[in-house]
Amino acid sequence: MTGTLAAIGAGLAVIGAGIGIGNIGSKAMEAIARQPEAVGDIRSNMILMAALIEGAALIAIILAFFG
Known part of the structure; x- marks a missing residue:
């Protein structure tokens, strides 16, 4: 039973991270489209936030598997 709950918890974590990184990418592309001259700053912040979410x-x- 705990293995099943761990798998569900891990799956939810992965789904949440995927949605979050997708939102980051989407908003970064919108920001780059609005201000093309700020592409370097936007890209570096996007990569940093994606790494933190991962x-x-x-x-x-x-924690799902060992908690």
């Missing part, structure tokens, strides 16, 4: 998702997966 890190949080990885921690959630680990």
